[in-house]
Amino acid sequence: MNRRLLLLAPFGVALVAGGGFLAMLRREQAGTFDPRGVPSMLIDRPVPPFSLPGLASSDLRGRPVLVNFFASWCVPCVEEAPVLMDLRRAGVPLYGIAYKDKPEATDAFLSRHGDPYARLARDLPGRVAIDWGLTGVPETYLIDRDGIVRWRWVGPLTPEAVTAELQPLLRRYA
Amino acid sequence: MRGVLALVLWLLLAGPAFAISDPAEALPDPAQEARAVAIGQQLRCLVCQNESIEDSGADLARDLRRIVRQQVAAGRSNREVIAWLVARYGNFVRLRPPFETGTLLLWGSPVLALAAGGGAVLLARRNRPAPPPPLSAAERDRLRQLLDRT
Known part of the structure; x- marks a missing residue:
């Protein structure tokens, strides 16, 4: 009896592990799980104090805004540009922070792909971005009227992410 | 044939050139530099993720290396420097997770x-x-x- 149980144990372990991996894969395909994702430390915390040419942390109060880190050298930012333009047309206040980007290059990028930003800041050394815990561009943050970070999206914003995640949050914090 | 052999030998010699550490980054004080390296080896590069910031060639890793060195030179302890990074990137940034x-x-x-x-x-x-x-x-x-x- 015991011996048979011991023989079955490896199969049991394999079954449980296989089930776990399958669940991870499913969630990864559904986009609800990213094994490489770095969780943001800013969620439900105030924006780190900063002052950049074009934008300071004190400007992020009074109404909910989206802050989008981008760069002209960033390919996913091109992919994201139409989604941001749609947000602008929908009247969502969007502030841009150009990450490690030459001003001329940023300006050329915006005239080519459209300028969705109500305000534009430049973080040439990329130092403010580190205070935000930025891992790459593009990244988008939702700041509520009290200057508290409520949401972060890593990588290009997709229309699906906007309808499924951003719009409900914008309604909640409006 | 001899040319090929010579080329292979030269390429073998080029191995150390893969080390990305830029001497200009290093702190002038060897003791402080050793501490900065020891701290950096415990910190994950957020771009390549399975490399430490000391090993990574990513831009962000270089910025983080510079910050670590600035803080070491300013006299902060290893614990303080790591806490500074954990406050921004979470425990994910530590290659050695805490208990x-x-x-x-x-x-x-x-x-x-x-x-x-x-x-x-x-x-x-x-x-x-x-x-x-x-x-x-x-x-x-x-x-x-x-x-x-x-």
Whole structure:
């Protein structure tokens, strides 16, 4: 009896592990799980104090805004540009922070792909971005009227992410 | 043929050139630099993720290396420098995760493996069949007969 149980144990372990991996894969395909994702430390915390040419942390109060880190050298930012333009047309206040980007290059990028930003800041050394815990561009943050970070999206914003995640949050914090 | 051989030898010599560490980045004080390297080796590069910031060639890793060195030069302790980065990137930035509830299973796994192995050994011992009883007098006689026949 015991011996048979011991023989079955490896199969049991394999079954449980296989089930776990399958669940991870499913969630990864559904986009609800990213094994490489770095969780943001800013969620439900105030924006780190900063002052950049074009934008300071004190400007992020009074109404909910989206802050989008981008760069002209960033390919996913091109992919994201139409989604941001749609947000602008929908009247969502969007502030841009150009990450490690030459001003001329940023300006050329915006005239080519459209300028969705109500305000534009430049973080040439990329130092403010580190205070935000930025891992790459593009990244988008939702700041509520009290200057508290409520949401972060890593990588290009997709229309699906906007309808499924951003719009409900914008309604909640409006 | 000789040209190819020479080329191969030269390429073998080029190995150390893969080290990305830029001497201009290093702190002038060797003791401080050693500390900065020791801290950097415990910090994950957020771009390549399985490399430390000391090993990574990513831009962000270089910025983080510079920040670590600035803070070391300013006299901050290793713990303070790491806490500064954890405040921004979370425990994910540490290549050596801290011991806490979320990592209990991770740090406990060697103990668990040892317990499982020990349990298996104990179980195998208990199930070992009992040694056969000593031979009876009749069996001993029969054995002697068999041995004597040869």
